[in-house]
Amino acid sequence: MTDKQQSSVAVFPGSFDPVTVGHIDLIERSIAVFDKVIVAVACNQEKTPLFSVPERIDMIEKIFSHTDRVKVETFDGLLINYIQNGEAHVIIRGLRAVSDFEYEFQMALMNHKLAPGIETFFMTSSALYTYVSSRIVKELASLGGDVSDLVHPLVEEKIKEKYSRI
Ligand code: PNS
Numbered sequence: 001m002t003d004k005q006q007s008s009v010a011v012f013p014g015s016f017d018p019v020t021v022g023h024i025d026l027i028e029r030s031i032a033v034f035d036k037v038i039v040a041v042a043c044n045q046e047k048t049p050l051f052s053v054p055e056r057i058d059m060i061e062k063i064f065s066h067t068d069r070v071k072v073e074t075f076d077g078l079l080i081n082y083i084q085n086g087e088a089h090v091i092i093r094g095l096r097a098v099s100d101f102e103y104e105f106q107m108a109l110m111n112h113k114l115a116p117g118i119e120t121f122f123m124t125s126s127a128l129y130t131y132v133s134s135r136i137v138k139e140l141a142s143l144g145g146d147v148s149d150l151v152h153p154l155v156e157e158k159i160k161e162k163y164s165r166i
Helices: 003-007 021-030 053-063 079-084 098-114 134-142 153-165
Strands: 009-014 036-042 070-075 090-095 119-124
Touching (some): 009 021, 009 079, 021 036, 021 090, 021 119, 036 053, 036 079, 053 070, 079 098, 098 119, 134 153
Parallel strands (some): 009 090, 090 119
16 A cells, blocks of 8 residues: 555544534545545543544445545444554544644644544634534524535434424
């Protein structure tokens, strides 16, 4: 395998509960840079997620069904252990604001200490989406607010179903 091939697969990890327009934007921009992007849905991040891991995977797979360059997987435990068992050498993380930086910086340094061969690449979120987060989407939707600008229509539908049942 050449150096180019090794560096052209990236992992975009996160909770994605649910995937937002901010995530979608970062994934789309990542596949303009990398040959393949593996969206890695973390298990057990939150004790009471709105969506199960299979539901989150299904939504992301449907949104990116038009391309075979986005693959969706799940992982449990340390991100680095999951990545070391796969083909990627790059972790992509989005930065929306300075407030994201401290945690992201710590995580990148810790991951680099655990696995020096794996690099974290930060992408700034598009200005349009700096205020969007899964947490804000859930809070707004739970109070009956309109989340159509914040999530894909398919996700909006699923959120409505969830909150109509709760
Ligand atoms: O969407 P999020 O919540 O910002 O995603 C954070 C996530 C899941 C990427 C991060 O918490 C993570 O990698 N968790 C797995 C455990 C791990 O490897 N932690 C970093 C080293 S201690």
